Structures are given as structure tokens and as C-alpha cells.
Amino acid sequence: MTPANSDGCSPDFPDEALAAELDELRQLLDGTDKPACAEEGEGLVIMRLCSGLTLQEWEGLGARRDLRDWMALPITANPFPYLTRIQQTLKELVFLSEHDPLTKLHNRGAFERILSAELIRSSRSGQPLALVLLDLDNFKTVNDTYGHPCGDRVLETMGALLAAEKRTYDYAARVGGEEFALILPGVGMVRAEGIVERLIESARTLRVVCDGVDTPLCVTLSAGIACTKGKVAIGWEKLYAMADEALYAAKAAGKDRVRCAPIADLTGTPEKTLVRADEKRFLFTGTTKG
Template sequence: MKPANDPDAPAVGKANGCVPDFPDEALLAELEALRQMLAPVEKPACATEGDGLIIMRLCSGLTLPEWECLRNRRDLRDWLALPLSANPFPYLTRIQQTLEELVFLSEHDPLTKLYNRGAFERILGAELIRSARSGQSLALVLLDLDDFKLVNDTYGHPCGDRVLETIGALLAAEKRTYDYAARIGGEEFALILPGVGLMRAEGVIERLIESARSLRIVCDGVDTPLRVTISAGLACTKGKYPISLEKLYALADGALYTAKAQGKDRLFSAPIADLTAPPENTLVRADEKRFLFTGSTKG
């Protein structure tokens, strides 16, 4: 480990609980050697149900602040520590924080901090089930940045990232607490709006499109602030019939394609999904009911 007076060493000190001179190189070498030895077997397919080991190593005299310092400086976030005799609560709290961080990273886009594609599909599937059971409306909006490739080609990918971050922040700020915003592709975003019907959703998205138009995005090395627009495709269900994720997504995607074809910077709404769904198999036609009760099909 680099000495405390090394100008290239990470900025650490007692303010964050780190002790720069600790631990010694021998412990670091042992941890790194163990990491390399275990790397070939740290794969999901390597163990069947019931297999696996917890490997422990006693480090007498190592405190939690010292372990945190070592862990952060040497990227040992996948290693957990518990004391032998001291109060375990601070250690368990740190483990809980680590698990929460891992869950967040597994479900969120690292650039925009919105939900990622996997989390989006899981949430949409659950909301569609809830919509059908409760008979409540549900709106899905797909949004795409217009001519985003031109931004990357003209100003570079760092500027493109700044644009994506800005649009992500806009979605997070404009949505309700119980709505869901996701980045599901390169420049494609999505909103899931529970309990929102077609007309109300159209008002929400029109305001969002207008807010995007008013943005002025400043990029390093670019003299003039950038202006961006978004196109949106909207699909809704009233919750009258079960609608599959694939169908609602296809309706929203087709609507987005139409918005692009009509000139971009606009919203296009698909027909309400329930109106295009086949009748439920349990429904009995009126003439069939009449026959059952009267023996005649004539009104």
C-alpha cells in the first residue's frame, strides 16, 4: 500500500475512518491471492442446490473502520466482515447497506439512475396483473430522443451522456411518486403510469414533451446549449381484460413509430388495448342467452 505522503495515493484520513498505514502488504497479498484462486469457481453454474462454502479468515486487531478503508481502496466490496466478540450491529448494518446497493445496481441504469430494462419488464408485468384484477386503467409510454445519433456524432459521447442524464432527470422530476420511469435502450425511455387513462396520460405526456423542448443542455467544450426533442408512443388498458406485456408494449412501440413518421417531437396514441382484445371465452352472446331461456333466437 502507498504511504500516507504519496501524492498519488487516494485521499483518505481519519475523517472517514480510514487509517492510511493499515493494513500491511502481507494481508493485501493474501486477499488478492485468495481472490485469484476463487475467481474460476465464482460462477452461477458452478454450484448445484446445497453446494457452496463460506471461507473465513481471522484478522485479529482489524477494526471496522480499518476494514472499510481497505475495502474501499482495494475494491473489496464483495467481501463481508463480522466481529468475533465485539457488537455485531455496525457490521450487520454495513452488510445490509451493501445488499441494498447491490439490489439498486441490479435494477437501475448506472447513467440515469432510472430503472433498467429488466426491472421495467418485471414492474410492467406486475402492474398489468394488478390492472386486470382491480379493473383500473394503466398507461405505458415509450419515449425516444429525436436525432440522438447526430448529438453523439457532432459533439461526442460525453455530451450524449449529458443529454441522457438530463432527460432521465426530467422524467424522474415530472413523474408521480408511484409512477415508474426507466431507460430501456440507448436513447429510449419508458413511463408506467398506474391508474391513468388515455386522456389523462395524453395530458401528462404533452406537458413532458413541452418541458423537453424548453431544455437547454450545456456540454463541456460546446459554445451553444443544446436543444432536444422527444417523440412518444402511448398505449393504455382500462383493465377490463387481461393484456399481455408483449401486446401493450407492441401497441406503444407502434405508436412511437407513427409519432416518428409524422415528424417527431410529438405524441401518438394507440387504440385502447381492451378494444382490440378478443372477447373473454366465458361471455355468452345475447342470442345464446335468449335461446337458453325461451328456446328461440328471435328477439
């Protein structure tokens, strides 16, 4: 999209008229089959010249009409501010693709990708890693009693708490409706349990103020922890299932507490450094045959 012009687009050209024109063009392009040349790296740049439209005005128009997928560059002016804005837009889009819009924590897709990568790093380095699943207690009652806007306020507050309490190199995510997760690299079970106990205590002190609700709401958390010592490779699905089972145990025990799963390494395949069965047979019998 390029400000400048020759065809009647004057400085007082109505923003909404331009936006309507762009919307119509976008619909036409969306309904057009992708040409074969586009798959070979070729394409077409479509420009709409409009004099008098500043970068600030374009940003305002783009925000109102969701035009972030359109690019604006000047014909004769310094392009640097425009290129900087394009770069910022790309960063914002990347952030939105990996974060929950309500809590600003990582979303489920980013969580799965990060956990998988951290488990690979853990097994290669032999360092521990803990996964914590946290669930807001009685959250359905909040929505049913005070409405979803109040429920959103509770979720935002919990997201802010996790972001504030975690270490710089930990990862916090919202993985479901009222379910959150923490990935704690380099942390074993004992230390993870201490971290979560403090987090649960911090949650107990929260008082969430909702519009139209006279009394601030109290919040409690239930948590399940699963941990690997990094001695054997383990998939993120297994560690997640173990943490989820521990979370259900915390709920069943009365909520507002933490429960720990068995160490993942002790329930998986023995370490590769252990003597195999055929090696044992050779040591004791001199043969590898049964």
C-alpha cells in the same frame, strides 16, 4: 473477512498487500468446482484475521478493489456497525441489479417485471393503465457531434426530468439506448396524453451544458402511448408493441410530439361478461347446436 490477529498482520499492514491476497484467493475459489455439499446447504467460511483494520479502512479498500462480496466482522468489538454495513451493501446491490447506472431509473429487466405485474393488477381491479415510450430525437447526432460524454449528460438530464415529473407511484425506466418508458397505473388515455404533452413541453425547455461545448444543447422527445382499461387480460409484450408503433408514428409525423395507439381492450378478446356465440344461439333458436 475479519479484522484482528495473530500472524503478523499488524496495524500498519499495507492495504494493497491484503487486497492482492484476497484477489488471489478469489481467483482460486472461482477456479474450484462447486462441491456437492454446497448444493445441500452446507458450506465453508474462510477467514483472514488482521488486527488494526477498522471498518472505515475496510470500506475504503473494498471500494477501491471491488470487495463488496467479502464480509467483515469483528472478533471482540460490537458487531452492529458491521452488520448494518452488510445490510446497506445488500440494498445497494439490489438497487444496481434493477436500475440503470447512468440515469438511476429502472432498467429493462425491472421494467418488464413491473409492467407485467401492473397489467395483472389492472385486469383484476378493472382499473386503467397507460404505458408511454419516449425517445430522444436526433440523439445519434449528439453523440457523433459532441461525443459520448455529452450524450451521457443528455441521458442523465432526461432521466432526472422523468424522475421529477412522474408521480410517486408511477414507474420510470430506461429501456434502451436513448429510449425511456413510463408506467402510469390508474391512468386512461386522455389523462396520459395530457401528462406526456406536459413532459414533452418540459423537455423543450431543457438546456444541457456539456464540457467543451459553447452552446447549451436543446432536447426534444417523441412519445407513443398505449393504454388498457383493465377490462381484459393483456400481456406486457402486446402493450409494449402498441406503444412502440405509436412512437414510430410520432417520429414519422415530424418528431417532438406524441401519438396514441388504439385502446388495447378494443383490439383484444371481448370481455368474459359478454354473451358467447352458443348462448346467443340458444336464446334465438332454443338449441346450442349449429
